[in-house]
Amino acid sequence: MQSVGLAMKNIIIGMLLGVIMGGAGGFALGIFAFPYLFPPPPLNETVAHLDTGERLARGRFIHANPSDPVHYGRGGVSVYPALVHLEADFEVGPGPKYHVYLVPGDVTGDTAVEQTMFVDLGRLRAFSGSQNYPIPAGVDLADFQSLVIWCEQFGVLISPARLEVP
Numbered sequence: 001m002q003s004v005g006l007a008m009k010n011i012i013i014g015m016l017l018g019v020i021m022g023g024a025g026g027f028a029l030g031i032f033a034f035p036y037l038f039p040p041p042p043l044n045e046t047v048a049h050l051d052t053g054e055r056l057a058r059g060r061f062i063h064a065n066p067s068d069p070v071h072y073g074r075g076g077v078s079v080y081p082a083l084v085h086l087e088a089d090f091e092v093g094p095g096p097k098y099h100v101y102l103v104p105g106d107v108t109g110d111t112a113v114e115q116t117m118f119v120d121l122g123r124l125r126a127f128s129g130s131q132n133y134p135i136p137a138g139v140d141l142a143d144f145q146s147l148v149i150w151c152e153q154f155g156v157l158i159s160p161a162r163l164e165v166p
Contacts, residue, residue: 055078058164073158077090086131092128100120118148
């Protein structure tokens with residue numbers, strides 16, 4: 001009789017642990033899958049109405065690691081004295097907590113971006129479409145040769161763009 005009570009107690013504990021573990025796993029999977037299932041709509045911001053000044057640099061986003069089908073980027077970027085403009089053809093693979101960084105040097109898949117003196121321009125607002133990001137006052141654009149999309153949550157380079165003076 002005592003072993004039946006102990007077996008019943010173990011079954012209940014096992015069921016509770018299963019519910020807790022399943023709930024935690026489902027929550028974690030939901031956080032990962034959310035940007036894929038419910039991406040923000042594409043943006044269509046322009047620079048025509050802004051007093052941006054002359055374009056200082058241009059670049060194109062590239063697929064940093066072609067063997068990784070999830071983390072990719074493409075499209076153009078223009079840099080003005082106080083503004084970074086991701087152009088209408090901009091697109092990256094969806095994911096959580098993407099940020100736009102100005103980074104010194106030429107960024108490749110092997111660059112330790114998180115250990116450089118980058119400038120965080122803010123969180124990426126959409127996975128595609130034209131977007132504007134103000135450059136903080138006092139930032140010397142001559143110190144930065146790349147713009148990257150970086151996943152802060154997982155510390156992963158999504159896509160770099162080498163900035164070139166036209």
